[in-house]
Amino acid sequence: MSLDLISAARPDTAIILGSGLGSVAGALGVEAEVPFAEVPGLGASTVPGHAGRLVLCRLTGRAVLVAQGRRHLYEGLSAYEAAAGIRFMHGLGVRRVVLTNAAGAINAGFEVGGLMLITDHLNLQGTSPLLGGPHFHDMSEVYSRSWRERFQQAASGLGLKLHEGVYAALLGPQYETPAEIRMLRTLGADAVGMSTVPEAIQARALGMEVAGLSMLTNWAAGLKPQTLDHREVVAVGRQASQDLARLLKTALAS
Numbered sequence: 001m002s003l004d005l006i007s008a009a010r011p012d013t014a015i016i017l018g019s020g021l022g023s024v025a026g027a028l029g030v031e032a033e034v035p036f037a038e039v040p041g042l043g044a045s046t047v048p049g050h051a052g053r054l055v056l057c058r059l060t061g062r063a064v065l066v067a068q069g070r071r072h073l074y075e076g077l078s079a080y081e082a083a084a085g086i087r088f089m090h091g092l093g094v095r096r097v098v099l100t101n102a103a104g105a106i107n108a109g110f111e112v113g114g115l116m117l118i119t120d121h122l123n124l125q126g127t128s129p130l131l132g133g134p135h136f137h138d139m140s141e142v143y144s145r146s147w148r149e150r151f152q153q154a155a156s157g158l159g160l161k162l163h164e165g166v167y168a169a170l171l172g173p174q175y176e177t178p179a180e181i182r183m184l185r186t187l188g189a190d191a192v193g194m195s196t197v198p199e200a201i202q203a204r205a206l207g208m209e210v211a212g213l214s215m216l217t218n219w220a221a222g223l224k225p226q227t228l229d230h231r232e233v234v235a236v237g238r239q240a241s242q243d244l245a246r247l248l249k250t251a252l253a254s
């Protein structure tokens with residue numbers, strides 16, 4: 001029933017919310033919601049901190065489809081399966097998508113609890129949602145430059161610091177070693193996570209406009225005297241998700 005409501009609303013914009021960021025949907029005004037398990041081809045997320053729901057929100061009159069949680073390669077899925085939500089959204093008429101995630105900060109100029117606008121990515125997951133075809137899509141501007149400008153304008157209007165940088169995606173599910181983080185820094189990564197890249201590649205291959213936002217929930221391994229814990233990642237994500245909600249509301253309202 002709600003799935004019919006969602007498709008009847010014909011959303012052209014979607015947001016995928018990462019670990020601990022699910023509450024952002026509530027701040028956007030929920031009209032209808034459906035568990036992933038009831039959406040053909042999606043299936044429930046197995047990760048704590050991911051509700052696994054599709055939510056229809058309304059932002060200044062515009063229907064926005066919000067995925068609370070996502071599916072990851074480390075759950076044992078192929079990249080094609082992990083990007084199923086994007087193909088589903090495209091089928092509904094969605095043509096632009098904001099991909100959010102929780103990430104470890106590598107760039108020393110960042111701070112925990114801050115936000116990073118993704119300018120580009122390093123696909124270090126060893127796979128692609130496009131395996132088997134279609135082939136050879138251009139990836140020279142995965143994260144839309146004009147949309148990035150819009151997010152920066154929205155952030156400065158809100159007095160919010162929005163870092164920019166390169167997101168490196170690893171397979172997981174374990175966190176990185178300090179040696180891996182040193183390698184990623186050498187490769188030009190500013191933040192590290194385990195998601196987003198399969199969806200970004202799939203969305204670009206379908207001709208969708210993509211933006212990416214990382215919530216910097218922790219320092220990457222070895223950068224500070226600490227150990228990493230998913231519960232802390234989710235807790236920091238929850239605390240800082242108000243900033244993310246304000247940013248999304250402002251940037252998508254125009």
Ligand code: HPA
Nearest residue numbers: 102103104192193194220
């Ligand atoms: N590494 C990988 N994924 C993550 C991290 C991290 O430090 N923090 C949140 N997601």
